[in-house]
Amino acid sequence: MLLRKFIAILSFFAPRVVSTKKPEYQHLPPLREQAKIQDSWRQERLDSVPALLEKHGVDAWLLSQKEYAEDTAFWSMKQAVQFSARRRTTYIFFAEHLVESKNCTFQSWIDITPAVWTELEHVLEACNPKSIVVDTDPQIAFASGLHAGERDLIVGQLGPYWADKLVNKPIVPVEYIGTMPKSRLGWYRKIMETAWAIIDEGFSEKVITPGKTTTEDVEWWMRDKIQALNYTTWFQPAVSILGPQTVIGPPNTPGARPIAYGDLLHVDFGVTAMGLNTDTQHLAYVLPPGDKEKDIPQGIIDGLKAGNRLQDLTRANMKIGLSGNEILKNILDNVHAEGLEGQIYSHPIGDWGHAAGTLIGMAFLQDGVTVLGDLPLLKNMWYSVELYAEHYVPEKNATLNFFLEEDVYWHDEKESWEWVYGRQERFHLIKPKEKKGLFRIQG
Numbered sequence: 001m002l003l004r005k006f007i008a009i010l011s012f013f014a015p016r017v018v019s020t021k022k023p024e025y026q027h028l029p030p031l032r033e034q035a036k037i038q039d040s041w042r043q044e045r046l047d048s049v050p051a052l053l054e055k056h057g058v059d060a061w062l063l064s065q066k067e068y069a070e071d072t073a074f075w076s077m078k079q080a081v082q083f084s085a086r087r088r089t090t091y092i093f094f095a096e097h098l099v100e101s102k103n104c105t106f107q108s109w110i111d112i113t114p115a116v117w118t119e120l121e122h123v124l125e126a127c128n129p130k131s132i133v134v135d136t137d138p139q140i141a142f143a144s145g146l147h148a149g150e151r152d153l154i155v156g157q158l159g160p161y162w163a164d165k166l167v168n169k170p171i172v173p174v175e176y177i178g179t180m181p182k183s184r185l186g187w188y189r190k191i192m193e194t195a196w197a198i199i200d201e202g203f204s205e206k207v208i209t210p211g212k213t214t215t216e217d218v219e220w221w222m223r224d225k226i227q228a229l230n231y232t233t234w235f236q237p238a239v240s241i242l243g244p245q246t247v248i249g250p251p252n253t254p255g256a257r258p259i260a261y262g263d264l265l266h267v268d269f270g271v272t273a274m275g276l277n278t279d280t281q282h283l284a285y286v287l288p289p290g291d292k293e294k295d296i297p298q299g300i301i302d303g304l305k306a307g308n309r310l311q312d313l314t315r316a317n318m319k320i321g322l323s324g325n326e327i328l329k330n331i332l333d334n335v336h337a338e339g340l341e342g343q344i345y346s347h348p349i350g351d352w353g354h355a356a357g358t359l360i361g362m363a364f365l366q367d368g369v370t371v372l373g374d375l376p377l378l379k380n381m382w383y384s385v386e387l388y389a390e391h392y393v394p395e396k397n398a399t400l401n402f403f404l405e406e407d408v409y410w411h412d413e414k415e416s417w418e419w420v421y422g423r424q425e426r427f428h429l430i431k432p433k434e435k436k437g438l439f440r441i442q443g
């Protein structure tokens with residue numbers, strides 16, 4: 001296995017710095033303990049709302065929803081033991097200056113009767129907000145969670161005076177959902193380590209027998225492993241055999257040939273636990289009998305290096321305050337200036353696999369992404385640095401795409417984006433099975 005081998009090699013030849021250790025499965029605490037941890041994160045986030053509203057120059061944020069027709073932002077506000085909104089669930093938050101001057105604290109109702117509207121109106125009269133954010137954005141999912149019927153009802157019940165003060169301010173829900181409390185990082189790192197450990201074992205001779213195991217077999221092994229660890233996931237793992245022009249997207253066609261010696265393998269893999277999601281893409285090489293890591297074709301090694309360089313250029317260009325589209329252009333300018341080729345499609349991650357915040361490219365949208373790419377990059381978020389380097393491999397007389405993905409978090413002191421767990425710099429290796437019989441003479 002790659003990383004175990006790694007450490008052994010490191011101690012002998014002490015080559016360039018590698019930050020990763022062999023990943024271990026991280027077991028989750030009992031559910032009651034998980035709920036306590038998650039609710040402490042929730043409280044931190046709810047407490048941040050008045051300052052968030054103040055920062056964006058709005059006075060209030062109103063969310064209202066019914067059971068099974070929740071606002072998208074609800075999922076980032078709920079307690080661990082809430083599985084949906086109940087009846088009609090209505091929340092109102094106020095900006096800091098109204099909290100301080102008029103004691104306008106957060107209020108919530110669970111009430112299916114019209115009484116909620118009378119009470120809400122009293123609160124509005126007492127606090128007198130000049131603007132009330134509602135999540136009605138036409139384009140951004142995380143800012144469009146107010147259902148149309150609910151909006152009509154609010155407008156009808158509150159009347160024109162308050163209806164006039166309703167505003168669409170997408171950055172409010174986007175920043176709320178996208179911002180990750182620092183206290184989450186410890187568990188996120190552990191959950192990420194588990195994701196790496198599953199890839200590490202899945203991409204090894206323990207799971208793959210060349211000539212027999214298919215990519216689908218590895219995918220389902222991964223699903224079962226996730227379940228055995230009491231984790232879940234947010235997408236079906238996708239394992240592929242990379243060839244010329246491989247485009248990652250739809251799952252493998254059933255009945256594809258088994259994995260063979262000399263194959264370059266790819267996985268797109270994520271896990272979910274404690275309300276957090278990960279997203280990782282790694283590469284593996286199937287060693288033919290008699291070959292060692294040093295026998296991997298140089299063109300393939302160079303392809304991974306090119307991918308690593310694209311990762312560095314992406315991280316370095318992720319400047320706070322620039323839009324995703326500006327960042328994308330800067331990255332691609334750097335990539336091309338170095339004579340490299342590839343695509344960048346990096347996205348926020350956290351509460352959702354594809355979370356709230358600006359997009360830095362999308363696959364096949366390398367000139368920018370409308371609306372979502374125009375948002376500014378915010379700090380204190382997590383991003384999935386997702387991309388591929390296009391690299392000609394002479395040994396295969398073909399140009400291959402080297403797909404890589406690793407998650408980063410914002411490091412306040414260093415003012416940079418750092419790997420949550422690490423990044424792949426060497427291939428996972430599927431080693432030929434040892435012919436145990438040969439060694440029996442010793443015993």
Ligand SMILES: *[C@@H]1O[C@H](CO)[C@@H](O)[C@H](O)[C@H]1NC(C)=O
Pocket residue numbers: 103105
């Ligand atoms: C402020 O409002 C909260 C909630 O409505 C209430 O419990 C609290 O007593 C109020 N504090 C003051 C100082 O009025």
Ligand SMILES: *[C@@H]1O[C@H](CO)[C@@H](O)[C@H](O)[C@H]1NC(C)=O
Pocket residue numbers: 027028228229230
């Ligand atoms: C999964 O959960 C079950 C039931 O709570 C527990 O017995 C088991 O030890 C857990 N497994 C792991 C790997 O955490």
Ligand SMILES: *[C@@H]1O[C@H](CO)[C@@H](O)[C@H](O)[C@H]1NC(C)=O
Pocket residue numbers: 397
């Ligand atoms: C390499 O590939 C190109 C284009 O697919 C082909 O024209 C050429 O003959 C190949 N070269 C060798 C040595 O196979």
